[in-house]
Structures are given as structure tokens and as C-alpha cells.
Amino acid sequence: MRVFMQRPVLMLCLCLVAGAARAQAEAVAPGSARELSSAAEQIFKAAQPRLLQVRTLLRSTQKQASIGSGFIVDARGLAITNYHVISRYALEPETYRLEYAAADGASGALRLYAIDVINDLAVVRLEAPQQTRFAAFEFDASATAGKLTKGERLFSMGNPLDMGFGIVEGTYNGLVEKSYQAQVHFTGALNPGMSGGPVVTRKNRVAGVNVSKRIGGDLVSFLVPAEAAHRLLEQAKKREEMKAFAVREEIVAQVLRWQEDFFSALKAQGFRQAVFGAYRAPESKAAWFDCWSETNSDERPKPKVRINGSSCGTDTGIYLSNDVHHAGNANIAHTHLKSVDLNAVQFARAVSDYYGTLRFSGSGYGSGITVSDCREDFLSGAADPQRPVLRLTWCARAYRDFPGLYDFSLAAVTQDREDEALVSKLAMAGVSFAHAIAMSREFLAMLKAEHDLD
Amino acid sequence: MIWIELLSRHKEVTARHPLPTDDFLIGRGYDNALVIDDPYVAPRHLRVFRDANGGLMAEDLGTQNGLYDEAGARHVALSLDGNTLMRIGQTWLRAREADFPVPAERKSRQERRLWPWLVFLLALAPLLQVVMHWSMNTGENSLSYYLDDVLPMMMSLGLWVGLWALLSRLVSGAARVARHTTLALLACISLQLYSFLQPWAVFAFSSPAAARYDFVGIWLLMAAICLGHLYIISVKRLRQKAAIMFSLAVAVIVAQWLTYEPFKAENRLARSVYLETLFPPSWRVTAPESEADFFADVQKMEARLEELRKEDAPDEEDRETEDGEQETEDERQSRAADYRPQSEPGGHSVLCPLSSVF
Numbered sequence: 001m002r003v004f005m006q007r008p009v010l011m012l013c014l015c016l017v018a019g020a021a022r023a024q025a026e027a028v029a030p031g032s033a034r035e036l037s038s039a040a041e042q043i044f045k046a047a048q049p050r051l052l053q054v055r056t057l058l059r060s061t062q063k064q065a066s067i068g069s070g071f072i073v074d075a076r077g078l079a080i081t082n083y084h085v086i087s088r089y090a091l092e093p094e095t096y097r098l099e100y101a102a103a104d105g106a107s108g109a110l111r112l113y114a115i116d117v118i119n120d121l122a123v124v125r126l127e128a129p130q131q132t133r134f135a136a137f138e139f140d141a142s143a144t145a146g147k148l149t150k151g152e153r154l155f156s157m158g159n160p161l162d163m164g165f166g167i168v169e170g171t172y173n174g175l176v177e178k179s180y181q182a183q184v185h186f187t188g189a190l191n192p193g194m195s196g197g198p199v200v201t202r203k204n205r206v207a208g209v210n211v212s213k214r215i216g217g218d219l220v221s222f223l224v225p226a227e228a229a230h231r232l233l234e235q236a237k238k239r240e241e242m243k244a245f246a247v248r249e250e251i252v253a254q255v256l257r258w259q260e261d262f263f264s265a266l267k268a269q270g271f272r273q274a275v276f277g278a279y280r281a282p283e284s285k286a287a288w289f290d291c292w293s294e295t296n297s298d299e300r301p302k303p304k305v306r307i308n309g310s311s312c313g314t315d316t317g318i319y320l321s322n323d324v325h326h327a328g329n330a331n332i333a334h335t336h337l338k339s340v341d342l343n344a345v346q347f348a349r350a351v352s353d354y355y356g357t358l359r360f361s362g363s364g365y366g367s368g369i370t371v372s373d374c375r376e377d378f379l380s381g382a383a384d385p386q387r388p389v390l391r392l393t394w395c396a397r398a399y400r401d402f403p404g405l406y407d408f409s410l411a412a413v414t415q416d417r418e419d420e421a422l423v424s425k426l427a428m429a430g431v432s433f434a435h436a437i438a439m440s441r442e443f444l445a446m447l448k449a450e451h452d453l454d
Numbered sequence: 455m456i457w458i459e460l461l462s463r464h465k466e467v468t469a470r471h472p473l474p475t476d477d478f479l480i481g482r483g484y485d486n487a488l489v490i491d492d493p494y495v496a497p498r499h500l501r502v503f504r505d506a507n508g509g510l511m512a513e514d515l516g517t518q519n520g521l522y523d524e525a526g527a528r529h530v531a532l533s534l535d536g537n538t539l540m541r542i543g544q545t546w547l548r549a550r551e552a553d554f555p556v557p558a559e560r561k562s563r564q565e566r567r568l569w570p571w572l573v574f575l576l577a578l579a580p581l582l583q584v585v586m587h588w589s590m591n592t593g594e595n596s597l598s599y600y601l602d603d604v605l606p607m608m609m610s611l612g613l614w615v616g617l618w619a620l621l622s623r624l625v626s627g628a629a630r631v632a633r634h635t636t637l638a639l640l641a642c643i644s645l646q647l648y649s650f651l652q653p654w655a656v657f658a659f660s661s662p663a664a665a666r667y668d669f670v671g672i673w674l675l676m677a678a679i680c681l682g683h684l685y686i687i688s689v690k691r692l693r694q695k696a697a698i699m700f701s702l703a704v705a706v707i708v709a710q711w712l713t714y715e716p717f718k719a720e721n722r723l724a725r726s727v728y729l730e731t732l733f734p735p736s737w738r739v740t741a742p743e744s745e746a747d748f749f750a751d752v753q754k755m756e757a758r759l760e761e762l763r764k765e766d767a768p769d770e771e772d773r774e775t776e777d778g779e780q781e782t783e784d785e786r787q788s789r790a791a792d793y794r795p796q797s798e799p800g801g802h803s804v805l806c807p808l809s810s811v812f
Contacts, residue, residue: 018557072630130650160719193584222783277689301594304592304594305592306591328811342592343589344734344736345589345590345733345734346588346589346590346591346592347592347734348590348732348733348734349590349592349731349732351730351732354731355732370759370762370763370765371761371762372754373758373759374727375748375751375752375755376660376727376728376729377660377742377743377748378660378738378740378742378743379578379739379742379743379744379745379748380742380744380745389735391729391741392748393727394748394752395727396752396755396759396760397759398759398760399764400763401765403760406759413732415735415737415738415742418734418735418736433753433756437749437752437753440749440752441745441749443746
């Protein structure tokens with residue numbers, strides 16, 4: 001059975017950040033020694049001391065468990081990287097420790113100052129004597145104001161695949177359309193290990209942070225906008241080092257706060273009633289839902305049941321931990337089945353095939369998520385004469401590390417006709433239980449059947 | 455006249471000898487009225503005679519191996535009532551008078567004509583199979599699709615009947631192919647009906663139990679079928695056979711129940727959903743529930759999930775062996791791409807009887 005909506009929409013978080021250069025002020029003097037032949041060469045030479053490789057080491061073996069990149073943004077040693085680069089350390093500080101390695105071979109411990117899971121950012125501080133001054137990147141003013149122009153040349157730096165620091169040229173292509181989250185579309189080759197590395201303009205000012213790439217695309221990569229990084233840095237400057245126990249609470253709080261905004265935005269955008277045969281079903285009007293449709297009408301031999309479907313999803317993909325990197329995703333799918341040449345039993349069987357496949361938004365293995373619990377039954381149309389009887393399955397599972405956050409998934413199939421049915425599915429990831437139930441009921445309330453005159 | 459009956463170890467009569475006198479000897483020697491070829495029997499072993507009251511008596515003639523009753527007690531003399539079993543050497547004997555009462559004649563089995571039934575069932579079983587698969591077929595109908603079903607079914611049926619007939623021939627001396635075939639066909643049809651009605655019951659009554667414990671019905675049905683075959687082989691000790699088959703079925707059910715773990719399967723989501731097969735809406739029996747009740751129940755799930763969350767994570771995941779973020783990242787993505795919880799349609803096969811269980 002073909003299940004549509006399995007588009008290759010996966011994004012790869014690149015655990016990649018280059019090591020921030022340790023800022024032994026070799027006071028970069030561009031152009032001083034000899035003429036540099038290209039912009040990239042010049043930029044890299046100047047940036048190198050500010051780049052870091054960020055390594056998570058397993059305490060028991062002292063070997064690296066993951067690597068990424070980062071960059072120094074403050075003379076006193078604050079550096080920016082991706083949250084997903086340091087997440088293991090942040091969540092399990094007894095098991096892992098965090099270390100940086102600079103281009104000049106210097107290395108040392110990193111302390112965690114601030115995280116922003118929504119934008120996948122973290123601020124760390126290099127352990128160094130009080131008076132040490134570090135060479136630091138500055139933010140590009142037009143980037144933080146969101147005023148870069150499409151086509152502008154950008155340079156991404158980091159330590160790809162643990163092969164040493166490098167620089168990649170690419171193009172700024174604006175913010176990703178159809179995305180609720182602000183994400184910069186960067187055309188350039190990002191590789192694992194570069195996560196958290198800086199992306200700079202010709203003037204060597206930060207325009208974004210490497211974060212992920214699209215699997216199945218060519219050179220389609222994503223950056224965290226400079227503005228988010230700048231904002232987090234300003235917050236971190238005023239803060240003490242984060243306490244280990246506070247990390248999880250902070251993450252849950254950030255996700256829940258994000259969610260309030262998301263749901264109110266969803267409500268503000270509203271839903272339209274899409275028509276599927278005799279049924280009406282909700283589809284979000286929000287532009288950040290990426291919608292696809294599918295039909296089997298072109299199949300040969302002629303199918304005995306006509307299937308038309310639409311599937312909409314957001315691909316927010318908030319990375320929370322090694323096991324949870326899809327929080328914030330939402331999917332709505334409707335499949336309309338109409339019998340062409342099947343009797344009632346056969347048709348019910350055909351519907352079962354669609355109804356049976358229930359999935360959560362995003363992946364779900366690993367010990368970080370509980371098994372799912374489900375409730376299923378037939379629901380009466382009750383007070384609403386337009387609401388058909390539904391067969392409803394509702395499943396949820398909890399995030400072990402983040403109390404109060406759940407994935408839920410529901411599938412409803414109309415049970416009022418013998419030759420026509422609508423299978424509607426809603427799945428959301430990383431939501432509170434109250435939101436899950438409220439959203440489900442709103443969704444169900446918008447499922448309607450047209451009544452034949454009888 | 456007195457009849458001496460020789461019995462097998464299973465206490466079935468193997469030979470009968472009428473003896474015209476009221477006092478005679480039994481032994482291995484040729485000077486006895488009844489000669490027994492058993493090396494453990496003495497040349498003159500046993501005397502059978504009528505005592506003063508007219509009852510039959512058996513008397514050991516002072517042999518080494520003696521005379522035993524059914525319970526294994528040795529006797530010098532034993533009075534016989536027609537049902538008393540005696541053992542001399544390794545031979546079982548029974549003495550009966552000519553007027554020993556026998557039950558009235560049983561109605562001949564031959565009068566119940568089996569063949570029309572057999573032919574009818576032989577046509578019905580494959581037909582049912584075809585009809586059931588037709589009702590599930592949502593694609594093209596083709597001859598090979600149905601033959602694929604019916605041929606293995608008939609083959610396993612043949613094998614099943616063959617094994618029982620062989621057993622029958624070995625134990626009771628008659629193969630009774632027609633009887634075994636009839637029963638096997640009936641069994642096949644009942645399994646087919648079960649495989650259709652069980653998912654329907656799940657649907658009609660919204661019953662998770664019917665889905666989760668469908669194997670209970672299957673095994674009880676299998677036990678009944680096997681008991682039927684044993685009955686055909688021999689009607690004796692039916693109660694013991696029934697007890698054995700039933701306890702076997704219970705043992706299997708308990709074993710399966712113990713290993714049944716809804717979350718063990720890889721596909722965790724699909725396993726916890728019980729309704730796999732829908733039927734036409736009009737086939738429902740119980741009334742649908744209200745949305746408020748449904749979500750009141752869903753609300754309780756929050757506490758259950760919180761319990762689950764606090765349990766220790768399964769130790770299958772070994773966090774310490776991951777060697778590099780690049781690799782785990784890649785792996786994660788490919789997992790994400792492949793993840794597709796999909797229920798396997800059709801719990802158990804409708805093929806019967808062998809293939810559905812063995």
C-alpha cells in the first residue's frame with residue numbers, strides 16, 4: 001500500500017562546528033604580510049583564531065562522542081555553537097564533558113551559559129584565566145536586521161567530518177518559505193562536523209550559524225539567522241553558568257513557550273474546509289504548512305477504489321536530544337476513498353489499509369521516548385448532525401527527558417457510508433497534553449459530512 | 455461352556471477359546487485344555503473350575519511366576535466374575551460364562567451415509583475459502599490469486615488427513631479415511647469462519663480483548679478437532695483423551711499468554727492499536743461512545759504515560775558505543791526515513807487446518 005506524504009523532507013542536523021579559535025590575540029592584520037589572492041583565503045586567515053571545534057567526550061573513555069564547531073563572539077571567551085552539538089553534555093553532564101580545540105592546537109574545557117532549543121543555539125564559555133582576551137567575531141548589522149539580499153556571497157566555516165578547519169563559499173538565499181521558524185536558506189556544502197560554525201559576509205562579520213542541510217537536495221543548507229544568535233549572546237552576557245539540573249526545565253519551558261505562540265499563530269491563520277466527496281475536513285490556511293496531494297486515478301489497471309488525498313505538514317524539527325529531534329512538527333492528512341467497483345466488505349477492507357497506518361510526526365525510536373499508549377473506539381456524531389460517526393484512534397507517547405512534552409497522533413475514519421469514507425489524521429510532536437487534547441477536539445469538530453436528503 | 459479370552463497389554467481381546475468342560479488346565483504344555491505360548495508361563499500353570507457355589511475359580515498350580523490380578527496382587531486362588539482380569543506370565547486372561555450378559559446391538563454406523571456429506575464438505579471448504587478471499591480482495595480478481603489459496607489449503611488438508619489415517623491404522627487397524635476427511639473439512643470450515651468472525655467481533659463490539667486473545671479460540675478449536683480425530687480412531691477412554699487435549703490447549707494458551715507482550719514488537723505503535731480490520735458500518739453492534747467520554751479516558755492516559763516516562767529506559771540502547779556524530783546522525787536520518795508503523799493486515803491465515811497453527 002502506497003502511503004503518500006513520505007516526501008524526502010528530512011533535514012540533517014550537522015553536528016559540526018569548527019573550533020573557535022583561541023583568541024591569543026595575534027591581532028589579525030588583514031593584508032599586512034602579503035597580498036591575499038582571494039576573499040575566502042583572506043577571510044579564513046582572519047577568522048581562524050576565532051574558530052573552535054566543539055567536542056563532546058565520554059567521561060569514561062575520554063574519547064569523543066560527537067563533534068561540532070563553534071566561534072568566539074566575545075573578548076571574554078563566550079562562543080556560539082548549536083544546541084545539538086552540546087546537547088549530550090547539557091543533558092547528561094555526568095556522562096559527558098565538553099571540550100574545545102582551536103586551530104592552533106590549544107584546547108580546554110567549555111562551560112554552558114545559555115541555550116535556545118528553538119533556534120538550536122547554545123552559548124558556551126572557554127575556560128581561561130581571568131585576564132585573557134580573545135579575538136572575537138562581530139555580527140553583521142544588516143544580517144541581524146534581516147536585510148541581506150538574495151545572492152549575497154557568504155562564507156561558512158567549521159570542521160567538517162573532523163578533517164580540520166575549512167571554509168566553504170555559498171550564497172544567501174533568503175529565509176525558507178513555508179517555514180514557521182525563521183531559517184536561512186544557504187546554498188553551499190555543509191557537512192557534519194560544521195554545525196555551530198559561523199557563516200560570515202565578505203567583511204568577516206557573522207550572518208548566520210551552520211545548522212543543517214536537506215537530505216535529498218544538492219547544496220541546500222540551512223543557517224540559524226544571525227539575529228537569534230545575537231539575541232542569545234546578549235542574554236548570556238548577563239547570566240551565570242547554567243546549572244545542570246536547570247537545563248531540562250529550561251528546555252521544556254522554551255518549547256512550551258514556543259508552542260503557545262505556534263498555536264495562537266495557527267488559530268490566527270484559521271482553517272479552511274477542504275472538500276473530499278461528501279465530506280469536509282480542516283486544512284490550515286497557514287503558509288508554513290507544506291501541502292501535497294495524491295491520487296490513484298492514473299493507476300492501471302483501473303483501481304477499484306478511488307483514492308484522493310492531501311497531506312500538509314510543518315517541518316519545524318526542533319532538536320531536543322539525541323532521540324528527539326522533531327519537536328514542533330505538525331501533520332494533517334486526509335485521504336478520501338470512494339468505491340468504484342467494490343462491495344461494502346471489500347471497501348471496508350480497503351479503508352482499513354489506510355486507517356491502519358498511524359504515525360507520529362517525525363521519527364521515534366530510542367530510549368528517549370516512551371512506548372505509545374492508545375485509545376480507540378467509535379465516536380457518535382452526538383449533538384452535531386453534520387458530524388458522522390467516527391472510528392477514532394488516539395495515541396500519545398511521552399519524552400522521557402522532558403516531562404510534560406508528548407507526541408500525539410490521531411486517525412479518524414468516517415463510519416456513515418458503505419461506499420465512501422474519509423480517513424483524517426493529525427499528528428503533532430512535542431506538545432503539552434492539554435494542547436494535544438484541545439487540538440484534537442478542534443480538529444474533530446471540523447470533520448463534517450454532507451447529508452443526503454433522507 | 456466357559457470362554458477364555460486372551461487380552462493384549464491394552465486389555466483388548468485378541469483371542470477367544472470356548473472350553474466345553476467346567477474344570478480344565480491352562481499352561482504352556484500340550485496336555486492343557488488351552489495352550490499358551492508365553493515363555494513365562496509354566497507348563498501347567500492355572501486350573502479353572504467351578505466351586506461349590508457354582509462360581510468360577512482360578513487356582514495357581516504352584517508356579518514360580520504365579521497368578522496376579524489387575525491391581526498386581528498375587529493370588530493362590532481367585533474367584534472370577536466375568537470381568538476379573540488375571541495375569542499369568544506376561545499373558546492377560548479373562549474367563550466368561552456362556553450366559554455373560556452383553557449390551558444390545560448398536561445401530562450400524564454404515565447406515566449413516568458419509569459420502570454425500572463428504573462430497574458436500576469437499577466442495578464447501580474451498581468455496582468458502584474463495585468467497586472469503588474475494589471479500590477481502592480490493593484489487594483485481596484473477597484465477598491464480600484464488601488458486602494460490604485453495605491449492606495449499608487442499609494440500610495441507612491431505613497431509614493432515616493422511617497423518618491421522620496412518621495413526622488410526624496403526625492403533626486401531628483401520629485407516630477410516632472418509633471419517634477423518636469429513637472431520638478435517640469441518641475443522642477447516644470452522645477455522646475459516648473463526649478467522650472471519652473474530653475480526654468482525656473486534657469491530658462490532660469494539661473489543662480489545664477479542665483482538666488480543668484471539669489465539670485462545672484457535673487453540674481450543676484445535677484441541678476439539680484433535681479430540682474428534684482421536685474419537686474416530688477409538689471411542690475408548692474418551693474422558694482421558696479429552697482431559698489431555700484440553701490441558702495441552704491450556705498449556706499452549708498459557709505459554710502464549712506469558713510471551714505475549716504488546717510492546718515487544720518493533721512496531722510499537724501498530725501493536726498497541728487493536729482494530730486492524732474494518733467492516734461495513736452497518737455491521738456494528740454496540741453503540742458508539744460520546745466524544746466527551748472518549749477524551750475523558752484519553753485524559754487518564756497522561757498519568758499512565760507519566761508512569762511510563764519515569765520507568766527506566768530500556769537498556770537495549772547502549773549510549774556508550776556510539777563513535778561519532780556523523781555516523782549516528784546519518785543513521786538517525788535513515789531511520790527517520792524508514793519509520794513507517796504499519797499494521798500487518800490479517801492476523802492469522804485462513805488456510806486450514808495445518809497451516810494456521812503449525
